Amino acid sequence: MNSVYLDNAATTPMLPEVIEAVQQSMQTNFGNPSSIHQYGRKAKAAVETARKNIAKHFNVSSSEIIFTAGGTEADNLILFNAVLNLGVERIITSKIEHHAVLNTVQFLEKKHKITVDYVRVNENGAVLTESLGGLLSESKKKTLVSLMYVNNEIGNLLPIDDVAALCKEHNAYFHSDTVQAIGHYAIDLQKTSIDFIAASAHKFHGPKGVGFAYFKKGIGILPMLHGGEQEKGARSSTENVHSIVGMEKALAIACENLREDKEYIVRLKKYFVKKIKELIPNIKINGESIEETSYTILNLRFPIEDKMLLFNLDLSGIAVSGGSACQSGSSKGSHVLRGFLDEEEEKKTSVRFSFSKLNTIDEVDYVLNQFKKVLKNK
Structure with a gap:
């Protein structure tokens, strides 16, 4: 049996x-970065x-990068900081954000x-900038806008330059969860005025459990974790040195091959959609x-409800998703699809296929052949 990871x-x-x-x-650099001896200094x-x-990949200074345990922590650090440290009284977001943002915003609202x-x-789940402009005009409260660059379930792209311009016009902070964008899209934070971004290394072929938050220079940071002065006092906890080194390497490779990788994955995606x-x-x-x-994400809605489709694909060695991985064990369905589909369409089976440069045409053909078999049995 073939094994295909999509x-x-x-x-x-x-x-x-x-x-x-x-x-x-891991072999040569085991020191604690906070230690003052030679092993610590090396780390x-x-x-x-x-x-x-x-920092160079985003055209910012190194002091603006805070290492975290991943995108979820980065989002939380940014959102909590905005409310507890910067005095934000209002957050504008969407109902199709990642739960790292949605659940945190709802907690801050309640608490x-x-x-x-x-x-x-x-009707396709794309953020309406005219709606954002209207909301920004409605209130003089200190406001943070939190909208993700690439939706993790359906792949919609935020018109990020337009949103950044609206935020600047209305003197609002702008936070973007860029977890699905970094390593796949070039982001120049001098050209696009974003105050905060979140990243996670395992989305661009790096290690799990490491990421970073970007805080624009001049914005103070109140830590969520206490007990140490690591990360310039912004994030207590001994740095995950080996994973940070791995993240650096993964990002360098991704940025160096950005154009070629995109062209290759676009061909895979278009071929799959056509077939x-x-x-x-x-x-x-x-x-x-x-x-x-x-170009990495494709979410397809089948004409029927087939509760066994994901299971049967897995039995055939094909790894895909019905939504975001952190919600895959939930029976509540996709909050993203619920945000723009009617009840009848939402009930139909939807599958997220997401591609990387490691996938091949042969793998796509194998997936298509498995669908042929499924259709024959219907």
Whole structure:
């Protein structure tokens, strides 16, 4: 039986070069970065070199990068900081954000009595900038806008420059969960005015359990974790040196090969869409068109409800998802699809296929052949 991994939006396999970088660090660099002896200084140097190199990819200074345990912690650190430290009284977001943002915003609303408003989305789940503009005009409260760059379930792309301009015009902070974008799209934070972004290494072939938050220079940071002065006092806890080194390597590889990787994955995605539409003409894309969504993510809605489809695909060695990985064990369905589909369409089976540069045409053909078998048995 073949084995095909098409769930790269959940996590990506680590590249051999990244594994080697992590392994070398583990073997030769075991010191605590906070220790003042030579072993500690060596570890500290590795962390700071990684911070500097990562910052260069976004055209920012190293002091603006705070290492975290991943995207969820980065989002939480940013959102809590906005309310508890910066005096934000109002957050504007959407109902199709990742739960790292949605659940945190709802907690802050309940616990700290902030106002929360939700931008409208169109019939394909795309954020309506005119709705955001209207909301920003409605209140003089100190406001943070939190909208993800690439939706993790349907791949819709935020018009990030337009949103940044609206936030600047209305003197609002702008936070974007860029977890699904980093390593796949170039982000120049001098050209696009974003105050905070969140990243997670395992989305671009790096290690799990490590990421970073970007805080624009001049914005103070109140830590969520206490008990140490690591990360310039912004995040207590001994740095995960080996994984930080691995993240640095993974990001460097991703940025160096950005154009070639994109062209390759776009061909895979378009080929898959063309062939599966030939097999199932009335299949639908959840989200905007394939040209207007992330080239790595494809969410398809089948014409029927088939509760066994994911299970049967798994039995055939095909790894895909019905939604975000962190919600895959939930029986509540997708809050993203619920945000723009009617009840009848939402009941139909939707599957997220997410591609990487490690996938091949042969793998796509294998998946298509499995669908042919499924259709024969219907």
